[in-house]
Amino acid sequence: MAALINVPAKAKRGDIIEIRALTSHIMETGFRHTVDGALVPRDIITSFTCRYNATEIFRADLFPAIAANPYLSFFTIAKESGKLEFEWIGDNGYSSSASASITVE
Amino acid sequence: MIFWRAIAAATLLAAAPALLAGEIAPEARRSGYSFMGPDTRAMQDDDTSNPGMLFVLDGEALWTKKTGSADKACADCHGDARSSMKGVAARYPAFDKALARPVTLDQRINLCRANHQQASALPYESRDLLALSAFIAHQSRGVAITAGDEPELKPFVAQGRDLFMQREGQLNLACTNCHDDNFNKRLAGAPITQGQPTGYPLYRLEWQTLGSLERRLRGCMTGVRAQAYDYGSPELVALELYLMSRARGLPVETPAVRP
Numbered sequence: 001m002a003a004l005i006n007v008p009a010k011a012k013r014g015d016i017i018e019i020r021a022l023t024s025h026i027m028e029t030g031f032r033h034t035v036d037g038a039l040v041p042r043d044i045i046t047s048f049t050c051r052y053n054a055t056e057i058f059r060a061d062l063f064p065a066i067a068a069n070p071y072l073s074f075f076t077i078a079k080e081s082g083k084l085e086f087e088w089i090g091d092n093g094y095s096s097s098a099s100a101s102i103t104v105e
Numbered sequence: 106m107i108f109w110r111a112i113a114a115a116t117l118l119a120a121a122p123a124l125l126a127g128e129i130a131p132e133a134r135r136s137g138y139s140f141m142g143p144d145t146r147a148m149q150d151d152d153t154s155n156p157g158m159l160f161v162l163d164g165e166a167l168w169t170k171k172t173g174s175a176d177k178a179c180a181d182c183h184g185d186a187r188s189s190m191k192g193v194a195a196r197y198p199a200f201d202k203a204l205a206r207p208v209t210l211d212q213r214i215n216l217c218r219a220n221h222q223q224a225s226a227l228p229y230e231s232r233d234l235l236a237l238s239a240f241i242a243h244q245s246r247g248v249a250i251t252a253g254d255e256p257e258l259k260p261f262v263a264q265g266r267d268l269f270m271q272r273e274g275q276l277n278l279a280c281t282n283c284h285d286d287n288f289n290k291r292l293a294g295a296p297i298t299q300g301q302p303t304g305y306p307l308y309r310l311e312w313q314t315l316g317s318l319e320r321r322l323r324g325c326m327t328g329v330r331a332q333a334y335d336y337g338s339p340e341l342v343a344l345e346l347y348l349m350s351r352a353r354g355l356p357v358e359t360p361a362v363r364p
Contacts, residue, residue: 002159002160002162002163003159004152004153004154004158004159004162005153006151006153006154020153020154022153022154022156022159023159024156024159024160024163026314027313067310067313068156068313068314069156069159069313069314071154071156
């Protein structure tokens with residue numbers, strides 16, 4: 001699925017950088033019913049992970065009350081140049097990933 | 106008192122001779138953006154936080170995807186959308202000569218699918234149709250709206266205007282009662298806007314998804330407890346056309362974010 005990642009392309013070593021990740025997902029709560037009364041099954045993202053050069057730096061569990069197309073923003077310290085990898089895991093075997101690179105001077 | 110009122114009315118008439126009562130002067134037209142809070146504005150302004158951009162990305166992928174029995178992609182005829190589709194959405198709904206009536210951008214996409222791609226029509230409000238129209242309209246971001254300028258459209262703009270002015274539903278309200286006469290005030294805490302359709306299809310936080318202008322209009326009709334027109338009905342298209350002509354000169358914002 002489509003994802004929008006905002007990571008500064010360049011940073012100074014030791015800088016605190018903001019990372020923002022927006023992904024597309026319906027986040028169906030599992031509490032709603034159709035017009036004829038059938039329950040709409042739950043379909044949400046349950047876990048988000050961010051790895052910075054293979055080291056996990058941020059993880060979040062997501063729940064049914066979180067809006068569609070979840071948007072997460074968090075901070076880390078720029079240590080070295082490399083790659084940030086993002087992974088979303090959810091119901092019905094849902095899995096999606098994205099990555100961004102950063103140059104640290 | 107009556108004397109001053111008469112002077113005020115005379116001044117208004119002298120200042121805006123072409124305008125009819127209750128209509129908004131061109132220089133006073135404001136996008137819904139200007140009625141929003143700083144958080145929602147920030148969300149729209151940054152393309153990496155604007156959830157509408159997710160649909161634009163999907164639309165970009167669909168633009169180059171071959172489909173239908175003609176096995177053609179949009180890009181096979183139209184090329185790079187960045188140049189070929191620039192300004193197109195600002196002119197829609199536009200007059201279709203073969204059908205002798207105005208068609209919306211969504212209808213144009215489906216006409217293209219039927220006539221040139223030999224593909225089935227995408228249902229209204231389906232993800233693919235919204236993604237394609239968002240991608241196309243996004244190419245016009247910043248372009249001033251000129252829809253309704255074609256001379257053939259005149260009767261349809263007039264029809265849309267009549268519908269805009271016509272009271273309907275159990276609450277017996279016309280669009281104009283809120284969006285011409287009472288914008289800038291509040292309705293149950295929410296600001297009443299001028300109803301300028303500058304950013305469609307747009308991401309509405311209440312919907313948690315992208316939606317078309319027709320969906321928004323149907324929502325308003327349900328709100329005044331009227332029977333909403335069907336998607337693609339001539340009445341909705343005429344209303345859409347009138348609203349676009351009423352927003353003449355405002356820049357396209359697609360994909361906008363609204364509360």
